[in-house]
Amino acid sequence: MRFSQLVTALPLWFGSVNANQSWAGWAGLGDQTKWSTPCCSPNVVDVDIAIIGGGSGGIHAAIHLKDADASVSVIEKKDQIGGTQKHIPTLPPASSLTLVLSFLRTQTWSSGIPIPAPDDQQQAIRAAAQAYTKNVLSKYGWVDQGFLVPDPVPEELYLPFSQFAENYNFSALLPTIAQVDWYIGNLTTLPALYGIKSLGPGLLGSVFGEFILSSTGNSRSLYDAALKELGSSVLLNTTILNIDRHSNSTGVTLLVSQPGSAPKTIRARKLLVAIPPTLKNIWSFDLSKQEEAIFSKFSSLGYFAGVANVPGFNSTLTNMGALTPFNQPIIPGNHGFITTGSPNEFQIGGGFDSGDVTDEEGKDLVRKNLATLAAVGAVPADAAHSVTFPYTSNHMPYNVRVTAEDIKAGFYAKLLAPQGSRNTYWTGAAFSGHNSALVWNWNEGTIVPGLKKDLGLK
Incomplete structure (x- = not known):
């Protein structure tokens, strides 16, 4: 049996009581x-x-x-x-470099209308991806095989990822990483090792090509x-x-x-x-x-995923920080509301900087974002109150x-x-x-x- 390439968030597991005793009548x-x-x-x-x-x-x-x-x-x-x-929330390959301006530092969502990136920005992103491939991925060929970190550890692997990106001239790629690989942490403080691991040659090829999914x-x-x-x-x-x-x-x-x-x-x-x-x-x-x-x-991050049902709403909105470094959404924050193809149902994915997140906190984050969107008319006025959650999963501990x-x-x-x-x-x-x-x-x-x-x- 062969496994196809998917991106998965692993489930929580922990043991229960310690029992060194005889058993009966259980x-x-x-x-x-x-x-x-x-x-x-x-x-x-x-x-x-x-x-x-x-x-x-x-x-x-x-x-x-x-x-x-x-x-x-x-x-x-x-x-x-x-x-x-957890599928990577992304756009089809032909428009994978399209930017969706939908979330401001003031916690105000826009109407969610896609705003295409200028041609020069798309060119900058592709040039950054080429620099990243040539100067970084070629240098760390083990990146898709495991945490096979050299000994001694190269100093650049524990630099902040944004500084590492500047050193290797691929900063223009960071907004794409922030959107495609949700949620890996704050790119301005994240150690470079984790940034590189989040976008190895396999995933980079899929971002600029196509993903393999179940037929x-x-x-x-x-x-x-x-x-x-x-x-x-x-x-x-x-x-x-x-x-x-x-x-x-x-x-x-x-x-x-x-x-x-x-x-x-x-x-x-x-x-x-x-x-x-x-x-x-x-x-x-x-x-x-x-x-x-x-x-x-x-330590770990938090990730709350699932399906939200929002009556009267059937568009896709992607959360992109307009005024934040590398357009990362403000955290805690949802990646967006990605239509599943079923009426009123959306994939949700909430990112948290703490791994200690409850189910109710995950749902409250969705409600808070819907209230913000409702205030600008992007979703029905009662969305924060009418939303239901047919399926959710708390991925604590995550990343x-x-x-x-x-x-x-x-x-x-x-x-x-x-x-x-x-x-x-x-x-x-x-x-x-x-x-x-x-x-x-x-x-x-x-x-x-x-x-x-x-x-x-x-």
Whole structure:
């Protein structure tokens, strides 16, 4: 099974309670778990590889490992795999350089009428893209393969991205990056490493060419097919109760639970962690001091995505700061209201500089933006009150990263060093970049070969 190139925001995952005890009379009631007098042992499943996280990275690895005749068990907290696919909100290739002036520093949206960029501006953007390709991407050929940062770290990789862009004469490209790769952070302070990772050669080629999407227009079909192929190997609505990577020298042991079922023990020769490795996410892991020291460095942004239904409104509006550096929208802010093709329904994507964002804060941001638009007549007057949210997904933690000082101190060499130790491998955006194509490159270039070698698979 082949995965096509999509851009995906990975879902939140974290463990639940730590449970080193006998089990019996167990019943799962929502998020509550009850125990009674011990009477029996949980079910036991033996597999080659246990995979924590059924998002883009975990499912891709599971398919490849299954194709290599490995037995896998995918543990996913949500009721579906694949998380929420976040397509890049962009215009068709022929007009990808068109600017939509719709959001002012005063929080006043315009009517949203597309304003074509002057020919000289389009030429400047293309010239900047050529300079970026020739002088930057050719220099850092590993950018689409993972955070394979040189040691010692080049000073320019921890400079602010805007200064780096000025040094290499591609500043005219920054507004395009701000719109296409939503939301990577403030381009005036973002370390250059993350700016480069956000627009590697693969994505740059798509921006100035075309994107590869599902032929059905439904990226969910990709994961529906994966779920069919993996079958009972995928455990949905599953909470991790305990992980033991100490006592079993030949593998790992996980204790998991699903609503309405007795706890299950999964014994695996190897563990693949495919969730954002923030301490809040993996607090129930038996972390070593080295792992804890590494993962404690991570912070994250916030991203709230979904579908908003706005009665009486059927146009697309893109949020572009008219008076902000590089036309970045003011944050917190939505990328825009991008029509889905269904009446009154729009893709939304709210960016936050903090990873600690609630669902209600995400919805309130949409309402606030609609109120601003209503004040200038761009949307119906009651839009902020009539909007509903048929589907939403909170992507906290989103775009995990470290400080420029940590990059300078060789953080990524330290992050990649423990791969395979304690029978554990790590994958996902934190190790590759926040783009499914990059995660899949990381899997195929590093993770899957490492696991296959350790397990003696061809």
